[in-house]
Amino acid sequence: MTTLANQQTIVVGVDGSRVALAAARWAGAVAARQHVPLVLLGVVPTADYRLTAAALAEADILPMLRLAAKNKVREAAVAVRSDQPQLEITELVLDGSPARELIAAGDSARLLVVAASANDRFSTLLLGSTALLVANKATCPVAVWRGDHSRPLPDQRSILVGVDGSPGSEAAVGQAFEIAALLGVGIVALHAWNDPDLLQWSPVPDVWETLAQQEEELLGERLAGWCDKFPDVAVTRVVQKSPTAQALLEHAADAQLIITGSHGRNRLTGLLVGSTSQNLLHHAPCPTLVCRDRG
Numbered sequence: 392m393t394t395l396a397n398q399q400t401i402v403v404g405v406d407g408s409r410v411a412l413a414a415a416r417w418a419g420a421v422a423a424r425q426h427v428p429l430v431l432l433g434v435v436p437t438a439d440y441r442l443t444a445a446a447l448a449e450a451d452i453l454p455m456l457r458l459a460a461k462n463k464v465r466e467a468a469v470a471v472r473s474d475q476p477q478l479e480i481t482e483l484v485l486d487g488s489p490a491r492e493l494i495a496a497g498d499s500a501r502l503l504v505v506a507a508s509a510n511d512r513f514s515t516l517l518l519g520s521t522a523l524l525v526a527n528k529a530t531c532p533v534a535v536w537r538g539d540h541s542r543p544l545p546d547q548r549s550i551l552v553g554v555d556g557s558p559g560s561e562a563a564v565g566q567a568f569e570i571a572a573l574l575g576v577g578i579v580a581l582h583a584w585n586d587p588d589l590l591q592w593s594p595v596p597d598v599w600e601t602l603a604q605q606e607e608e609l610l611g612e613r614l615a616g617w618c619d620k621f622p623d624v625a626v627t628r629v630v631q632k633s634p635t636a637q638a639l640l641e642h643a644a645d646a647q648l649i650i651t652g653s654h655g656r657n658r659l660t661g662l663l664v665g666s667t668s669q670n671l672l673h674h675a676p677c678p679t680l681v682c683r684d685r686g
Protein backbone atom coordinates (compact mmCIF):
# COMPACT_ATOMS: atom_id res chain seq x y z
CA MET A 392 0.00 0.00 0.00
CA THR A 393 1.26 3.47 -0.86
CA THR A 394 2.28 5.46 2.21
CA LEU A 395 2.95 8.84 0.56
CA ALA A 396 6.62 8.29 1.35
CA ASN A 397 9.23 9.17 -1.21
CA GLN A 398 12.96 9.77 -1.27
CA GLN A 399 12.40 13.32 -0.04
CA THR A 400 10.54 12.26 3.12
CA ILE A 401 11.50 11.00 6.53
CA VAL A 402 9.09 8.39 7.91
CA VAL A 403 8.71 7.76 11.64
CA GLY A 404 6.66 5.06 13.31
CA VAL A 405 4.19 6.24 15.96
CA ASP A 406 2.60 3.94 18.53
CA GLY A 407 1.61 6.28 21.37
CA SER A 408 4.55 5.46 23.64
CA ARG A 409 6.73 8.18 25.16
CA VAL A 410 9.74 6.80 23.36
CA ALA A 411 7.95 6.89 20.00
CA LEU A 412 6.89 10.47 20.69
CA ALA A 413 10.51 11.37 21.43
CA ALA A 414 11.58 9.61 18.22
CA ALA A 415 9.03 11.63 16.26
CA ARG A 416 10.29 14.91 17.72
CA TRP A 417 13.89 13.92 16.88
CA ALA A 418 12.87 12.94 13.35
CA GLY A 419 11.03 16.25 12.99
CA ALA A 420 14.16 18.17 13.95
CA VAL A 421 16.21 16.29 11.36
CA ALA A 422 13.55 16.75 8.68
CA ALA A 423 13.33 20.48 9.38
CA ARG A 424 17.08 20.90 8.98
CA GLN A 425 17.07 18.85 5.78
CA HIS A 426 14.06 20.84 4.50
CA VAL A 427 12.09 17.68 3.74
CA PRO A 428 8.57 16.60 4.80
CA LEU A 429 7.90 14.26 7.69
CA VAL A 430 5.47 11.33 7.54
CA LEU A 431 4.04 10.20 10.89
CA LEU A 432 2.95 6.61 10.34
CA GLY A 433 0.64 4.80 12.72
CA VAL A 434 -0.37 1.21 12.07
CA VAL A 435 -3.51 -0.53 13.29
CA PRO A 436 -2.04 -3.98 14.07
CA THR A 437 -4.81 -6.03 12.50
CA ALA A 438 -2.35 -8.85 11.85
CA ASP A 439 -1.87 -9.22 15.59
CA TYR A 440 -5.52 -10.10 16.07
CA ARG A 441 -5.43 -12.92 13.51
CA LEU A 442 -8.71 -11.67 12.10
CA THR A 443 -9.53 -10.06 8.78
CA ALA A 444 -10.28 -6.36 8.63
CA ALA A 445 -13.87 -7.26 7.70
CA ALA A 446 -14.26 -9.40 10.81
CA LEU A 447 -12.84 -6.65 13.02
CA ALA A 448 -15.13 -4.09 11.43
CA GLU A 449 -18.15 -6.32 11.92
CA ALA A 450 -17.27 -6.62 15.59
CA ASP A 451 -16.98 -2.81 15.82
CA ILE A 452 -13.37 -3.21 16.91
CA LEU A 453 -11.62 -1.85 13.85
CA PRO A 454 -13.16 1.66 14.01
CA MET A 455 -12.02 1.99 17.63
CA LEU A 456 -8.53 0.78 16.78
CA ARG A 457 -8.27 3.21 13.89
CA LEU A 458 -9.51 6.10 16.00
CA ALA A 459 -6.96 5.28 18.70
CA ALA A 460 -4.17 5.14 16.12
CA LYS A 461 -5.26 8.46 14.58
CA ASN A 462 -5.26 10.07 18.01
CA LYS A 463 -1.74 8.84 18.69
CA VAL A 464 -0.51 10.16 15.36
CA ARG A 465 -2.28 13.48 15.96
CA GLU A 466 -0.64 13.77 19.40
CA ALA A 467 2.77 13.24 17.80
CA ALA A 468 1.99 15.81 15.10
CA VAL A 469 1.06 18.41 17.68
CA ALA A 470 4.33 17.84 19.55
CA VAL A 471 6.44 18.00 16.39
CA ARG A 472 4.67 21.15 15.15
CA SER A 473 5.36 22.76 18.51
CA ASP A 474 9.07 22.18 17.90
CA GLN A 475 9.08 22.80 14.13
CA PRO A 476 6.12 25.03 13.19
CA GLN A 477 7.21 25.36 9.54
CA LEU A 478 7.67 21.64 8.91
CA GLU A 479 5.39 19.90 6.42
CA ILE A 480 3.84 16.90 8.21
CA THR A 481 1.67 14.11 6.84
CA GLU A 482 -0.40 12.06 9.30
CA LEU A 483 -1.00 8.53 8.06
CA VAL A 484 -2.73 5.48 9.57
CA LEU A 485 -2.68 2.07 7.89
CA ASP A 486 -3.99 -1.39 8.75
CA GLY A 487 -1.58 -4.31 8.93
CA SER A 488 1.66 -5.25 10.63
CA PRO A 489 3.69 -2.32 12.04
CA ALA A 490 7.00 -3.80 10.92
CA ARG A 491 5.74 -4.71 7.46
CA GLU A 492 4.17 -1.31 6.79
CA LEU A 493 7.26 0.56 8.00
CA ILE A 494 9.54 -1.63 5.88
CA ALA A 495 7.33 -0.98 2.84
CA ALA A 496 7.50 2.77 3.51
CA GLY A 497 11.27 2.50 3.67
CA ASP A 498 11.48 1.24 0.10
CA SER A 499 10.95 4.79 -1.12
CA ALA A 500 11.86 6.97 1.90
CA ARG A 501 15.19 8.63 2.55
CA LEU A 502 15.13 7.66 6.25
CA LEU A 503 13.04 5.52 8.60
CA VAL A 504 12.92 6.32 12.31
CA VAL A 505 11.61 3.83 14.86
CA ALA A 506 11.60 3.87 18.63
CA ALA A 507 13.39 1.29 20.70
CA SER A 508 11.08 0.47 23.59
CA ALA A 509 12.49 -0.39 27.00
CA ASN A 510 12.03 -4.05 26.21
CA ASP A 511 14.00 -3.85 22.97
CA ARG A 512 17.25 -3.78 24.92
CA PHE A 513 16.59 -7.37 25.96
CA SER A 514 14.64 -8.69 23.00
CA THR A 515 15.80 -10.70 20.03
CA LEU A 516 14.59 -11.10 16.47
CA LEU A 517 12.81 -14.27 17.56
CA LEU A 518 10.61 -12.12 19.80
CA GLY A 519 9.49 -10.04 16.83
CA SER A 520 10.70 -6.62 17.97
CA THR A 521 9.36 -4.07 15.48
CA ALA A 522 12.45 -1.88 15.76
CA LEU A 523 14.86 -4.71 15.11
CA LEU A 524 12.79 -6.17 12.30
CA VAL A 525 12.68 -2.80 10.58
CA ALA A 526 16.41 -2.22 11.08
CA ASN A 527 17.17 -5.64 9.66
CA LYS A 528 14.77 -5.67 6.73
CA ALA A 529 14.37 -2.10 5.50
CA THR A 530 16.29 -1.08 2.40
CA CYS A 531 16.80 2.57 3.40
CA PRO A 532 18.78 4.00 6.34
CA VAL A 533 17.08 3.28 9.66
CA ALA A 534 17.47 5.24 12.89
CA VAL A 535 16.52 3.32 16.03
CA TRP A 536 15.88 5.99 18.66
CA ARG A 537 16.86 5.44 22.26
CA GLY A 538 17.73 7.99 24.92
CA ASP A 539 16.23 10.48 27.35
CA HIS A 540 12.68 10.90 26.03
CA SER A 541 12.34 14.16 27.96
CA ARG A 542 15.18 15.69 25.91
CA PRO A 543 14.91 14.16 22.43
CA LEU A 544 16.03 17.03 20.22
CA PRO A 545 19.54 17.22 18.73
CA ASP A 546 22.15 18.99 20.85
CA GLN A 547 25.78 20.07 20.56
CA ARG A 548 27.39 16.69 21.19
CA SER A 549 29.38 15.04 18.42
CA ILE A 550 28.19 12.38 16.01
CA LEU A 551 30.06 9.10 16.26
CA VAL A 552 30.62 7.19 13.02
CA GLY A 553 32.28 3.84 12.44
CA VAL A 554 34.70 3.70 9.50
CA ASP A 555 35.91 0.42 8.00
CA GLY A 556 36.09 1.04 4.27
CA SER A 557 33.07 -1.06 3.27
CA PRO A 558 30.34 0.37 0.97
CA GLY A 559 27.99 0.57 3.93
CA SER A 560 30.63 2.40 5.94
CA GLU A 561 31.14 4.87 3.12
CA ALA A 562 27.41 5.58 3.16
CA ALA A 563 27.57 6.02 6.95
CA VAL A 564 30.45 8.49 6.70
CA GLY A 565 28.57 10.53 4.11
CA GLN A 566 25.45 10.55 6.27
CA ALA A 567 27.50 11.57 9.32
CA PHE A 568 29.04 14.55 7.54
CA GLU A 569 25.70 15.66 6.14
CA ILE A 570 23.90 15.51 9.48
CA ALA A 571 26.81 17.07 11.38
CA ALA A 572 26.86 19.98 8.93
CA LEU A 573 23.11 20.49 9.33
CA LEU A 574 23.32 20.38 13.13
CA GLY A 575 26.53 22.42 13.36
CA VAL A 576 28.38 19.77 15.35
CA GLY A 577 31.56 17.76 14.98
CA ILE A 578 32.24 14.15 14.12
CA VAL A 579 34.20 11.47 15.91
CA ALA A 580 35.36 9.10 13.16
CA LEU A 581 36.33 5.80 14.72
CA HIS A 582 38.26 3.06 12.97
CA ALA A 583 38.71 -0.11 15.02
CA TRP A 584 41.05 -2.85 13.91
CA ASN A 585 41.20 -6.25 15.45
CA ASP A 586 43.12 -9.14 13.87
CA PRO A 587 42.49 -12.31 15.93
CA ASP A 588 45.59 -13.96 14.49
CA LEU A 589 47.78 -11.07 15.56
CA LEU A 590 46.23 -10.70 19.00
CA GLN A 591 47.39 -14.17 20.08
CA TRP A 592 50.97 -13.04 19.67
CA SER A 593 52.97 -10.38 21.47
CA PRO A 594 54.99 -8.70 18.75
CA VAL A 595 57.67 -6.16 19.51
CA PRO A 596 56.38 -2.61 20.01
CA ASP A 597 57.57 -1.26 16.66
CA VAL A 598 55.43 -3.84 14.85
CA TRP A 599 52.32 -2.60 16.63
CA GLU A 600 53.34 0.98 15.86
CA THR A 601 53.66 0.14 12.17
CA LEU A 602 50.26 -1.54 12.10
CA ALA A 603 48.66 1.36 13.96
CA GLN A 604 50.19 3.84 11.52
CA GLN A 605 48.80 1.87 8.58
CA GLU A 606 45.34 1.91 10.13
CA GLU A 607 45.57 5.65 10.75
CA GLU A 608 46.51 6.17 7.11
CA LEU A 609 43.54 4.04 6.06
CA LEU A 610 41.18 6.19 8.14
CA GLY A 611 42.65 9.33 6.64
CA GLU A 612 42.09 8.01 3.12
CA ARG A 613 38.45 7.18 3.88
CA LEU A 614 37.78 10.66 5.25
CA ALA A 615 39.77 12.78 2.79
CA GLY A 616 37.07 13.43 0.20
CA TRP A 617 34.40 14.07 2.80
CA CYS A 618 36.57 16.54 4.73
CA ASP A 619 37.08 18.46 1.49
CA LYS A 620 33.33 18.48 0.80
CA PHE A 621 32.42 19.58 4.35
CA PRO A 622 35.36 21.77 5.45
CA ASP A 623 33.42 23.33 8.32
CA VAL A 624 32.76 20.02 10.07
CA ALA A 625 35.35 19.38 12.79
CA VAL A 626 36.58 15.79 12.76
CA THR A 627 38.22 13.91 15.61
CA ARG A 628 39.95 10.76 14.39
CA VAL A 629 40.17 7.72 16.64
CA VAL A 630 42.07 4.55 15.72
CA GLN A 631 41.66 1.76 18.24
CA LYS A 632 42.84 -1.84 18.40
CA SER A 633 39.58 -3.38 19.52
CA PRO A 634 36.44 -5.12 18.26
CA THR A 635 34.40 -2.51 16.42
CA ALA A 636 31.21 -2.71 18.49
CA GLN A 637 33.16 -2.54 21.73
CA ALA A 638 35.06 0.53 20.58
CA LEU A 639 31.91 2.32 19.42
CA LEU A 640 30.07 1.58 22.66
CA GLU A 641 33.04 2.90 24.67
CA HIS A 642 32.72 6.25 22.90
CA ALA A 643 28.92 6.31 22.73
CA ALA A 644 28.40 8.05 26.08
CA ASP A 645 29.70 11.31 24.63
CA ALA A 646 27.77 11.09 21.35
CA GLN A 647 24.26 12.23 20.45
CA LEU A 648 24.04 9.78 17.56
CA ILE A 649 25.94 6.72 16.32
CA ILE A 650 26.07 6.06 12.59
CA THR A 651 27.25 2.73 11.29
CA GLY A 652 27.18 0.82 8.05
CA SER A 653 25.67 -2.55 7.29
CA HIS A 654 27.72 -5.31 5.74
CA GLY A 655 25.05 -6.44 3.32
CA ARG A 656 22.44 -9.18 3.27
CA ASN A 657 23.13 -12.49 4.97
CA ARG A 658 22.20 -15.20 2.45
CA LEU A 659 21.05 -17.60 5.17
CA THR A 660 18.93 -15.25 7.29
CA GLY A 661 17.99 -12.53 4.79
CA LEU A 662 19.07 -9.91 7.34
CA LEU A 663 20.70 -6.70 6.22
CA VAL A 664 22.48 -5.81 9.46
CA GLY A 665 25.83 -7.21 10.59
CA SER A 666 26.93 -8.20 14.08
CA THR A 667 28.38 -4.78 14.94
CA SER A 668 25.14 -2.99 14.09
CA GLN A 669 23.10 -5.62 15.95
CA ASN A 670 25.23 -5.04 19.03
CA LEU A 671 24.74 -1.29 18.84
CA LEU A 672 20.98 -1.59 18.32
CA HIS A 673 20.73 -3.62 21.51
CA HIS A 674 23.14 -1.72 23.73
CA ALA A 675 23.82 1.85 22.52
CA PRO A 676 22.60 4.55 24.95
CA CYS A 677 21.71 6.96 22.13
CA PRO A 678 20.04 6.73 18.71
CA THR A 679 21.77 4.44 16.21
CA LEU A 680 21.51 5.08 12.49
CA VAL A 681 22.25 2.10 10.24
CA CYS A 682 23.18 2.93 6.65
CA ARG A 683 23.53 0.66 3.67
CA ASP A 684 24.78 1.17 0.16
CA ARG A 685 21.74 1.19 -2.11
CA GLY A 686 24.02 0.73 -5.11
